[in-house]
Amino acid sequence: MNETPILQSVADIIRDVLDDPALAIGIDTTADQTEGWDSFNHINIVVAIEQKFGIKFKTAEIESLRNVGELVDLIGQKLKLKS
Amino acid sequence: MSMFNLYWLPEDPNWNGLLRAVSAAPSWPDLVRLAGTRVDMLKTNRLDKVLRRSFANPPDGLRSKPVSLAVLSSSTVDHLLPAIRVGALRRNLWLDIFTGDYGQYLQELLDEASALYRAAPDTILFAFDAQHLFGSADPGITLPEADALIDQTAERVSNLWRLAKDRLGCHIIQQTILPVFPMLAGSNEHRLGGSPANLVTQMNQRFRRMADEAGIDLLAIDSMAAQSGIAPWYDPMLWHKAKQEISPIAAPAYGDLVGRLLAARRGMSFKCLVLDLDNTLWGGVIGDDGLDGIKLGQGSALGEAHVAFQRYCRDLSRRGIILAVCSKNDDANARAPFEAHPEMILRLSDIACFVANWDDKPGNIRSIAERLNIGLDALAFADDNPFERAIVRRELSMVAVPELPEDPALYAGCIADAGYFETVRITGEDFERGRQYQANLQREQARDSSTDMAGYLSSLDMTLVCMPFDPVGLPRIVQLINKTNQFNLTTRRYGEAEVRHLMEDPKAVTMQIRLTDKLGDNGMISVVIGRVDPENFLVIDTWLMSCRVLGRQVEQATMNVIANAALRRGLTRIKGEYVPTAKNGMVLEHYRKLGFRLTQDDPDGRTLWELDLSDYAPFSTFIAVNEGKSHE
Numbered sequence: 001m002n003e004t005p006i007l008q009s010v011a012d013i014i015r016d017v018l019d020d021p022a023l024a025i026g027i028d029t030t031a032d033q034t035e036g037w038d039s040f041n042h043i044n045i046v047v048a049i050e051q052k053f054g055i056k057f058k059t060a061e062i063e064s065l066r067n068v069g070e071l072v073d074l075i076g077q078k079l080k081l082k083s
Numbered sequence: 084m085s086m087f088n089l090y091w092l093p094e095d096p097n098w099n100g101l102l103r104a105v106s107a108a109p110s111w112p113d114l115v116r117l118a119g120t121r122v123d124m125l126k127t128n129r130l131d132k133v134l135r136r137s138f139a140n141p142p143d144g145l146r147s148k149p150v151s152l153a154v155l156s157s158s159t160v161d162h163l164l165p166a167i168r169v170g171a172l173r174r175n176l177w178l179d180i181f182t183g184d185y186g187q188y189l190q191e192l193l194d195e196a197s198a199l200y201r202a203a204p205d206t207i208l209f210a211f212d213a214q215h216l217f218g219s220a221d222p223g224i225t226l227p228e229a230d231a232l233i234d235q236t237a238e239r240v241s242n243l244w245r246l247a248k249d250r251l252g253c254h255i256i257q258q259t260i261l262p263v264f265p266m267l268a269g270s271n272e273h274r275l276g277g278s279p280a281n282l283v284t285q286m287n288q289r290f291r292r293m294a295d296e297a298g299i300d301l302l303a304i305d306s307m308a309a310q311s312g313i314a315p316w317y318d319p320m321l322w323h324k325a326k327q328e329i330s331p332i333a334a335p336a337y338g339d340l341v342g343r344l345l346a347a348r349r350g351m352s353f354k355c356l357v358l359d360l361d362n363t364l365w366g367g368v369i370g371d372d373g374l375d376g377i378k379l380g381q382g383s384a385l386g387e388a389h390v391a392f393q394r395y396c397r398d399l400s401r402r403g404i405i406l407a408v409c410s411k412n413d414d415a416n417a418r419a420p421f422e423a424h425p426e427m428i429l430r431l432s433d434i435a436c437f438v439a440n441w442d443d444k445p446g447n448i449r450s451i452a453e454r455l456n457i458g459l460d461a462l463a464f465a466d467d468n469p470f471e472r473a474i475v476r477r478e479l480s481m482v483a484v485p486e487l488p489e490d491p492a493l494y495a496g497c498i499a500d501a502g503y504f505e506t507v508r509i510t511g512e513d514f515e516r517g518r519q520y521q522a523n524l525q526r527e528q529a530r531d532s533s534t535d536m537a538g539y540l541s542s543l544d545m546t547l548v549c550m551p552f553d554p555v556g557l558p559r560i561v562q563l564i565n566k567t568n569q570f571n572l573t574t575r576r577y578g579e580a581e582v583r584h585l586m587e588d589p590k591a592v593t594m595q596i597r598l599t600d601k602l603g604d605n606g607m608i609s610v611v612i613g614r615v616d617p618e619n620f621l622v623i624d625t626w627l628m629s630c631r632v633l634g635r636q637v638e639q640a641t642m643n644v645i646a647n648a649a650l651r652r653g654l655t656r657i658k659g660e661y662v663p664t665a666k667n668g669m670v671l672e673h674y675r676k677l678g679f680r681l682t683q684d685d686p687d688g689r690t691l692w693e694l695d696l697s698d699y700a701p702f703s704t705f706i707a708v709n710e711g712k713s714h715e
Contacts (some may be wrong), residue, residue, distance in 0.1 A: 013125070016125045016129065017125060017128070019128075019129060019132055039325070040161065040162065040325075043162070043321060043324065043325050043327070043331060044124065044125070044128070044162070044331055047124065047318075047321070047330065047331045047332055048123075048124065048125050051123070051124075051332060058320075059320050059323065059324065062324075
């Protein structure tokens, strides 16, 4: 899976969790600038992504992420390791 | 198969579209239907948002009173609340949840001015995490010290239960402790008294004993984790990050567990399992493969799996679940294995209603419900054939139809995981019920073949045994009060404490009524509660009866007993009341049939009735009446 479909899936999950179907999400999107993306929803987003891609993040990995782009990169790396 | 993804619920490919539609045009039945499809954490949360937006207040005409639930916890539970609401929705319950600040439950319980008291919950769920109870235990303590620690913890918890019961009059659900601690010693962890893992095991055992003594219910997530593995329930990373002891992944299953407990307490569990035959109870098709050809029992793994499923069904029937058969088959073919196959576990005598023909299954299932005198929403239908499942779901959305896994080895686990038959009270009558329904069908058949109804009834040698409420009958009385829906004049639900109170109230007239006949003891089949009002009326507050004994003059015989009870107290007038619900239309004319006069007819359908006993002529019936004293 290359990066574009990963970004699309991640964006769908974020829209679902935040219940905002029209939310624009790109690689520069951050939690801080996105309405509703609080610590509670953050956990739901992370857990839903883990379930969707069948991967598991480490505590340290999650804490180091700065934006959606880095999240997508991390998912890509984990998927490569899996295959 | 792990229960955390609700695999027994069917997936709906058009889920998003349905959610949009119900969001645009809110409808409670449509929301219930959506909750009955397979939903993960995200869908659960989205459904909950629509639910709360559409029904901030309970809709009209609900089958059961709205539930006010307080969740008092020692860690984060906010992420579980949507799933609890959806779990209740799935059981047709509207639920309002109060949560205190986590860790503040004791203060809230002690302070009668707290938000908890303002919320006035009818049920409290205590959810204590393992860390909170035993996280700081010292593994170095001796076994007697560990026992003392369990005693202390038990004492603390039962004090909370008492506070909640005495001050708030709540029903209580105690969550058992999730076994999250890693082992220190291993398989023989119990020899290390103070190990947190051992303390959790010990405390969970203690909870079971305490719960039965205190009359509260357990939410046994420890058992669920034991079956499905701790992994989907508990994620240590989320614990450290957010103090979520139960992972959001497991939230839908957790919510469903809470929902089924609440439903069971309100008498809304399923009562009957309707079984398909070919490829469900045995492998192959009896009409094609014949007695020798079907796969059942030793000789094949598949045959063994079907035997195991039959055994599970039989065990369900032994504990009070009614079994029925609904099969597309020639009747004689369908019955042949029950009569002649040596490996069959289920016998015809285990099946309360046997329907094998070529008609459509929804129609047959409807007639099964009618013949058993139970509502369609008390039926679960197990069929390996996706086509039959789909048509039954489409035609009869109130019937539960599990998505049986393809392998029959997994059938029993699927029925168990679905939790249809969740039961909080086990009474002696439960063990008798299957036999009673069977005997009922014999009676029914006798009636079919006999045009002489009077002769049939008189041949039954019926005796009505009527006694005041007493402690021996209490569990069954409470059970009947809380689960009888159809023959129930007022559908007032009373808990154990309220019924106990009635036993001591000199103004109350209580009756527990059993019916015996030559085919067997039907058990307790009717409950009557009367009160003497200031104008010296005997007011019938509650009159309910099990539909198993309809058409046998029990109502008339009971009326005679009520009249006698009134006259013995010098009361000459009786007041009756009918409060309509979605289910009790069958007793709309009950009091008229018994000679009462209509005195009030409210716009909402409630009616009041009076009967003057000064010229009361007892009904003549074929039932002998035996008015006994209570068990002392």
